[in-house]
Amino acid sequence: MTSAATKQPIADSAHVAPRRLFLQSKSVEETQAFFLRCGDPIRVAFRSERQFDFEVMAVECDGVSLAIANSRLGMEIALESPPDCYSMLLPSSGALAFEKGKTDSVESRTDTGVVVDSSDVRVARFGPRCGWQRMAISSRQLHEHITLLTEQPVRERVKFKPHFDTQSGIARTMFAVSQAIIGGTRGTAPLLSAPTAMASLRDAVLAMFVEGLPHSYSDHLGHRVAVPAPRSVRHAIDFMHANIAKPLRLEDIARAARTSPRSLQLAFRNFRGSTPMEYLRRLRLDGAHNDLLHCEPGTRVADVAYRWGFAHHGMFSANYAKAFGERPSATLRRGAQR
Known part of the structure; x- marks a missing residue:
């Protein structure tokens, strides 16, 4: 059963309406078509001849994308045109790995999740009985947030530490907020009638991604301009x-x-x-x-x-x-x- 990407308007035009996404499928072709209908600027190719299954619930809101997904049989995705964003993935079961080149890859470990610059990823692999949560921030939004905090432009891609402790306070909080957003846009969807709350949760995810995860600009965050600019x-x-x-x-x-x-x-x-x-x-x-x-x-x-x-x-x-x-x-x- 498949439900295409749907848009739900929010009453307050000052806030960007979230887009709710859902798919439950056993068809490679149907899954491929789903990604295309979502307007995602990537072309996905599945390279497995085995039986296939994939399920995902996701919410996108102004450069922040949150998803809960699983595949019982596992799958492999070739990203011919990777998205311009940074992604944080927390496996709830199974294993996942990302290839960034012929010899460069990053994979989940016991009690660790993965942070990747999605623009560098060429292949994503999800093992059998794999379940995961994904949090993705567009490069524009992340760079602008760093600029806001440091009052300096971001001149190169942000390099994140590739692994994080899934039991750390910041990781648990980030994904709890992610689940609250996804859950709050399902069923009666209480967050859709509370745009200010939705915007606050979305901003909290962005702030924790930038300020809670170690990366190449972390030192700049700790040495902000002493005298605020006018x-x-x-x-x-x-x-x-x-x-x-x-x-x-x-x-x-x-x-x-x-x-x-x-x-x-x-x-x-x-x-x-x-x-x-x-x-x-x-x-x-x-x-x-x-x-x-x-x-x-x-x-x-x-x-x-x-x-x-x-x-x-x-x-x-x-x-x-x-x-x-x-x-x-x-x-x-x-x-x-x-």
Whole structure:
């Protein structure tokens, strides 16, 4: 029995409506079609000729995806176009493993779960009688949260410690909240009529993922800027993130920050060591760098440049080389070899 992805509206338009997903199937083709209907930007291939079974209940809400799944017979999934997110998996039974290359892999151990950068995963294997919970955070949401906490842009992929203790307080709390969200959107779905509560739980998952799991930016979280940046700077940065690929002038950013262009220039000089436009350019370059490393086959440098608001290819290449020490075409080639 299969139920396609469904959307349930939330009364308060200020909150993003969660999407509820459910599947119970013994068909490889039906499962494949389900993933495609969900709008997930991945193509999944199952490589087993044995009998097949798969069941999943999931909720997606504004870049945070939570799921409880199981497969009695086990399965293998080839990810031809991996999702741009970070995932935390807690096995309740059986074993699971992820291949990130020909020789690089990570697998669950006794009393440990797995954290992976899903953009690097090529094959996911779930053994017989495998049950698991999955928590996934989009790269955009996770990077923006780190930026919010550190007041510094995230310039490279976040590297998480690959294993976590399933009995640790933070893991138990995270997955208890995950279960509460999934359970709260089933049946009478009380969370669907309580959008503020839903948003709070979703934000708690994101915060615990960033602040509770060891990763390459953990030290930065412990050394936050001693003097908070002025509100105008924070508003300006929020506006930049929300309009990252749009043509923006200093006047536009200052208007959104509710200050004058001159005052905003001075505030950025004092608290960011750059001008607002330099800061915006760096954010865009960071985004372009990440896209070039994780692009689809056939992607051109010009495609990525335009996507991030760089209309002049020559200037983009020069600024990119200055920021990353190589031309964008070199990064694109490295990304294609991963």
